[in-house]
Amino acid sequence: MKKLNMDLSLKRRTLVGSGILSVGALLGKLLPNSIFAQIPSSDRSIPLHGGSMTMGDVDNLRNGFDPQAILTDWDLGKVSPLPDGRTLREFELSIAEREVEIAPGVVYPAWTYNGRVPGPSLRVTEGDRIRIRFNNPGEHPHTLHFHGIHSARQDGIPGTLEAIPGETVVYEFDAKPFGCHLYHCHSAPFKRHLHKGLYGAFL
Incomplete structure (x- = not known):
């Protein structure tokens, strides 16, 4: 059966x-x-699915940056020797609130580091002394929060080196550990500052 x-x-x-x-x-x-x-x-070359497609190109000149070029556009900072023989790398980051074209004819009111999204890719060597002048001419408080190991006083969370509008603060720490890290704004509300464009790579 x-x-x-x-x-x-x-x-x-x-x-x-x-x-x-x-x-x-x-x-x-x-x-x-x-x-x-x-x-x-x-x-007949138009896709049937959805019936929509993007026409044209994003105006990189208008944006002031090319997304392809910034993949390998490293900011090495201003390099000088320290008395103990180590390397000092100095960077300058500024907030810029501006419109960024994200698709042909579609602009987004972004908050940026140095006018671009993502912000500059900061490239250093493990053990370098890092000094960053952070300028905030914008309309909201902002910070720089680096992933890695550093003093809590340099952590860039609200209450620690948060730059209020019109203020400049200085971050200084040793680069460690080796690796590919992020930096981003940690001001509240955190998600809003992140999705507005305030993030970058720290290598």
Whole structure:
């Protein structure tokens, strides 16, 4: 009895599978003639799914930065030797509130570090002394919060080196540990500052 049930189940699956293949083959024969025949030949390159597509290019000159170029556009800072023989790297980051074109004709009111999203990619060597002048001419408080190991006084969270509008603060710490890290604004509300564009890479 068990074997009979298994045989019947297999036969049903075979019939269903054959039916699906037959319907698929039939539609494959009919659809090109029924659907594509209704589309002008000049428009047949347009995707049918959704019927929408982006036309044109983002104006990188208007934005002031090229997203492709900044992938390898490292900011190495101003380099000078310290008395103990180590390297001092000095950077300057400023808040700029500006519109950024994110798709052709679509602009977003961004908050940026140095006028771009993401902010400059800061590249250093482990053990370097890092000094960053952070200017905030914007309308909201902002910070620089670096992922890595540093003093809590340099952590860039509200209450520690948060630059209020019109203020300049200085962050200074040793670069460690080695790796690819982030920096971003940590002012409240945190999510808003992040999605507005205040983040960058610290390598």
